[in-house]
Amino acid sequence: MGCLGCGRQQTNNQLCHDCYRWQQKGKKLLNHTALYQYNDAMRQFMQQYKFNGDYDLRVIFNCVLSQKINILNADIIVPIPVSDHTMVTRGFNQTTGLIEGIQYEQLLKVSAGQKSHQSQFNRKIRMMRKQPFMLIEQVSLEGKEILLVDDVYTTGNTLYHAADLLYECGAKNVKSISLSR
Amino acid sequence: MKSYYGRQLVHAKANKVPENIISSAAFIGNVCQRCGQNVHGKLPNDHFYCRACLALGRVSSLDVLLSFPEPNHFDGNDILSWNGQLTQQQKVVSDELLETLSRQREHLVWAVTGAGKTEMLFPVIHQALSQQYRIAIVSPRVDVILELTPRLQQAFSQTDKVVLHGAQTEEYRYTPLVLATTHQMLRFKSAFDLLIVDEVDSFPYAGDQMLAHAVKNARKINSAVIYLSATPTKTLQQQVKRQSLTTSYLPLRFHQHLLPVLKTAIVGPWRKKLPLKFLRQIKQFSQTKRRFLIFVPKVSDLVSVYQNIKKDFPDMFGDHVYAGDPKRQEKVQNMRDQMIQYLVTTTILERGVTFPGIDVLILGADEKIFSENALVQIAGRVGRNKDRPTGLVKAYIQHTNFKVMAAQRQIRQMNKRGRRLGGRV
Ligand SMILES: [Zn+2]
Ligand SMILES: [Zn+2]
Numbered sequence: 001m002g003c004l005g006c007g008r009q010q011t012n013n014q015l016c017h018d019c020y021r022w023q024q025k026g027k028k029l030l031n032h033t034a035l036y037q038y039n040d041a042m043r044q045f046m047q048q049y050k051f052n053g054d055y056d057l058r059v060i061f062n063c064v065l066s067q068k069i070n071i072l073n074a075d076i077i078v079p080i081p082v083s084d085h086t087m088v089t090r091g092f093n094q095t096t097g098l099i100e101g102i103q104y105e106q107l108l109k110v111s112a113g114q115k116s117h118q119s120q121f122n123r124k125i126r127m128m129r130k131q132p133f134m135l136i137e138q139v140s141l142e143g144k145e146i147l148l149v150d151d152v153y154t155t156g157n158t159l160y161h162a163a164d165l166l167y168e169c170g171a172k173n174v175k176s177i178s179l180s181r
Numbered sequence: 182m183k184s185y186y187g188r189q190l191v192h193a194k195a196n197k198v199p200e201n202i203i204s205s206a207a208f209i210g211n212v213c214q215r216c217g218q219n220v221h222g223k224l225p226n227d228h229f230y231c232r233a234c235l236a237l238g239r240v241s242s243l244d245v246l247l248s249f250p251e252p253n254h255f256d257g258n259d260i261l262s263w264n265g266q267l268t269q270q271q272k273v274v275s276d277e278l279l280e281t282l283s284r285q286r287e288h289l290v291w292a293v294t295g296a297g298k299t300e301m302l303f304p305v306i307h308q309a310l311s312q313q314y315r316i317a318i319v320s321p322r323v324d325v326i327l328e329l330t331p332r333l334q335q336a337f338s339q340t341d342k343v344v345l346h347g348a349q350t351e352e353y354r355y356t357p358l359v360l361a362t363t364h365q366m367l368r369f370k371s372a373f374d375l376l377i378v379d380e381v382d383s384f385p386y387a388g389d390q391m392l393a394h395a396v397k398n399a400r401k402i403n404s405a406v407i408y409l410s411a412t413p414t415k416t417l418q419q420q421v422k423r424q425s426l427t428t429s430y431l432p433l434r435f436h437q438h439l440l441p442v443l444k445t446a447i448v449g450p451w452r453k454k455l456p457l458k459f460l461r462q463i464k465q466f467s468q469t470k471r472r473f474l475i476f477v478p479k480v481s482d483l484v485s486v487y488q489n490i491k492k493d494f495p496d497m498f499g500d501h502v503y504a505g506d507p508k509r510q511e512k513v514q515n516m517r518d519q520m521i522q523y524l525v526t527t528t529i530l531e532r533g534v535t536f537p538g539i540d541v542l543i544l545g546a547d548e549k550i551f552s553e554n555a556l557v558q559i560a561g562r563v564g565r566n567k568d569r570p571t572g573l574v575k576a577y578i579q580h581t582n583f584k585v586m587a588a589q590r591q592i593r594q595m596n597k598r599g600r601r602l603g604g605r606v
Contacts, residue, residue: 053230053239056222088195091224091243 006032006156008181018155027160028167030174034153034181035061035068042180046152050094058097061179066102069177074147077104078166080158081133084110094151098179104149108133108162131161141171148174153181183355187251187315187372189215189398191244198247207244215240215367217394233391234367236347248370251315251401255357259310263303263336268437270602271301274429278305278407281427282375287406289381289421289428293595294411294532294561297435299329302377303336305407310340310357314374317359317399319366321392323347325380325533326360327510333360363392366399376400380532381408381417382554411532411561412554412591432598438570439596439604441563443556443589445576451544452482455489459577462542463490466523467497472516473540475525476559478548480504486544487525499523502530531558537566546576546585556588571606 002009005019006029019029036042049057069077079095087093096104111134146166148159153176163174191207198204205214208231212219218233230241240246267275274290281288282305292298302318309316318333320326323346330344342358344351345365363378376396400406408426410417420426434440448456466473477486483501490499498521502512509529516524516536524530528550541563546556556576563572576585596604 052235053241054222054235055224055230056232085195088243089193091226091228091230091241093225 005029006153006181007034009037022156022160027163028174030148030156030159030163030176032153032156032159032175032181033068033072033177034179035064035177036180038152038180046180049097050090050151053090053092055092055097058092058094058100061098062100065098065177065179069099069102069147069149072147072175072177073145074175075144076107076141077102077147077149078107078162079104080148080150080162081106081109084112095149098151099149107136107139108165109136110134131164132158133162133165135165135169139169141166141169143170143172146171146174148176150176150178151180153178183254184353185249186254186355187369188249189368189370190247190249191215191238191240192247194243194245198245203248203250204245205248207240207246208242213240214246215398216391217398218391234364237364237367246370251372253313253315253374254355255310255313255315257311257313259307259337259340259357261303261307261336262338263300265300267300268297268435270431270433271297271435274431275301275304277427277429278302279308281305281407282309282405285403285405287408287426289408289410289413289417289426290431291410291413291421291428292431293434293440293599294558295434295436295440295565296411296431298379298409298431299332300435301431302407305375306333306337306358306377309375310337312374313357315357315359315372316375316377317361317366317369317373318377318379319359319361319363319395320379320381320533321363321383322380322533323362324529325383326362328533328535329379330360333358363395366395369399371399371401373400374404375407376404377407377409379409380411382410382412382414383532412557414554430598432595433602433604434564434570434599436567436570437604438564439599439606440592441560441571441574442596443560443574443576443585443592445546445578445585445589447581448577448579450579451577452485455486456577459542459544460493462573462575463494466540467494470522471540472519472536472538473523473542474530474536474562475523476531476541476543476546476551477525477527478545478550480527482544483525483527490523490525497522499525501525503527504529528555528559530562531555532561534562535565536562538569538572539563540573541575543574543576545578547578547580547582551584553584553587553591556585557591560588560592 003016005015008016048054082093148162159176166174213231216234220232221229222232223229228242230239340358341356343354343356345361421428446458480503487501500512500521502509515521560574563574564570
């Protein structure tokens with residue numbers, strides 16, 4: 001059993017607390033798919049891969065994640081970006097690393113002055129933050145099915161903000177997927 | 182600021198370097214300047230990172246290394262609270278170590294297992310502390326460090342010290358005395374006036390190269406280095422021969438008894454069925470209540486050997502342990518506390534761990550995992566107690582084996598020298 005909006009494990013099939021709030025705010029639900037629970041093993045993986053920067057580890061989940069993305073059959077795959085600062089310190093975008101080999105379009109970037117990693121904020125603050133992203137250039141997504149990709153889904157804040165921008169460009173529908181939640 | 186003295190940190194080029202801080206390239210050629218290795222992981226945009234020292238936090242081509250001079254801000258009022266006596270031979274070595282410190286040279290102590298090398302170190306450590314020197318005592322093996330720590334704590338109870346290794350929980354502090362695994366030295370730069378490397382021959386896999394780099398990195402330009410070993414590697418022995426390394430040789434144990442000889446017994450395929458000779462020996466142990474270790478070649482041998490013994494001797498309490506065993510420390514402690522009579526173990530207990538008054542059996546001593554030096558080390562587990570200075574070391578082999586013979590020869594040679602110094606059986 002899981003939440004209809006985000007797949008979170010729970011005892012019923014209704015919307016979870018977070019998804020209910022997104023709906024109340026007038027968002028169209030992302031119908032999110034997460035491959036794995038964010039358990040201890042996943043926390044350790046993320047620690048090694050993302051925070052200790054062992055980019056070689058990106059291959060571990062590459063195959064399963066790519067397969068799942070192909071099944072979802074979207075017109076355009078859009079990864080969540082990392083900030084310029086992250087690119088010159090960590091040196092990679094953990095999400096594009098995970099889906100290496102898949103055709104994607106980097107339509108979004110982190111607005112200047114924004115920190116892309118938000119681990120330092122608690123849940124509530126994260127849900128209230130304002131739009132952290134902007135479009136790299138104006139594009140028309142008229143009639144397109146879009147799939148957003150992120151590494152970890154926590155509250156949905158990141159993905160719903162990204163989806164807002166894509167809907168503004170005329171996207172027909174935006175879904176999302178992450179390695180874990 | 183204090184916590185940065187003598188340290189080497191990884192710093193992203195993109196972030197500003199604080200003023201008055203020395204910054205240097207993280208890679209020269211393609212060689213990692215922290216660990217001296219050339220093993221890369223790729224990053225996007227032609228950047229890369231060092232895989233060899235990744236466990237200490239990543240160094241990449243996006244980084245620089247920052248280092249902080251070591252100012253020796255210590256008071257030098259350290260007290261040696263050990264009042265044991267060194268034997269005459271230990272005293273000779275100990276004096277040579279004091280000379281090593283004053284002449285800032287590199288020196289090897291080639292001492293048999295159980296020679297009492299820790300005690301021999303006390304005077305030179307004390308001397309260095311009173312000169313406000315900074316001292317590191319390191320070993321490639323964490324067990325060795327864990328065994329050393331309480332003894333140094335006792336001998337220098339007033340001196341602030343920190344213990345650093347992969348699984349440690351203690352946070353780093355600026356202290357005159359640092360106990361650490363060799364790996365941790367990669368986090369220091371020109372920090373130590375005296376560096377002591379215990380069990381220098383036990384460096385695993387990456388070989389002497391990374392060890393050499395770690396030591397070179399962490400010692401000051403003018404400093405003394407002491408290597409300790411019971412079974413020096415060929416490289417070290419060559420350095421001794423070339424006289425680029427001065428040596429103290431101590432072939433006699435602290436209690437003046439010779440090393441126990443390594444006995445062998447030829448047996449059939451013991452993995453199928455434990456040999457009769459072996460079981461008879463265990464029976465004797467169970468009757469005499471003698472405590473013992475059984476070494477086996479593989480982790481996969483542990484349970485079956487243990488269970489077969491347990492089946493035949495249900496009243497005798499024992500356990501089995503391997504390197505990755507989550508209860509490793511606890512099991513070793515139970516053996517120390519005499520809660521159990523025996524442990525079936527892999528080579529992890531070959532050194533650094535002392536259980537007084539034990540005997541040792543080695544199953545499959547002819548298999549590859551037991552090197553000549555490992556066998557000498559294992560034999561050295563026996564006879565560590567003044568009240569029982571000898572004991573049984575028996576290797577069960579399926580065929581006569583060159584390596585086992587070489588280990589026997591090594592022990593015989595040391596005993597020959599020991600006898601000249603008055604050693605007894
Ligand atoms: Zn939900
Ligand atoms: Zn390195």
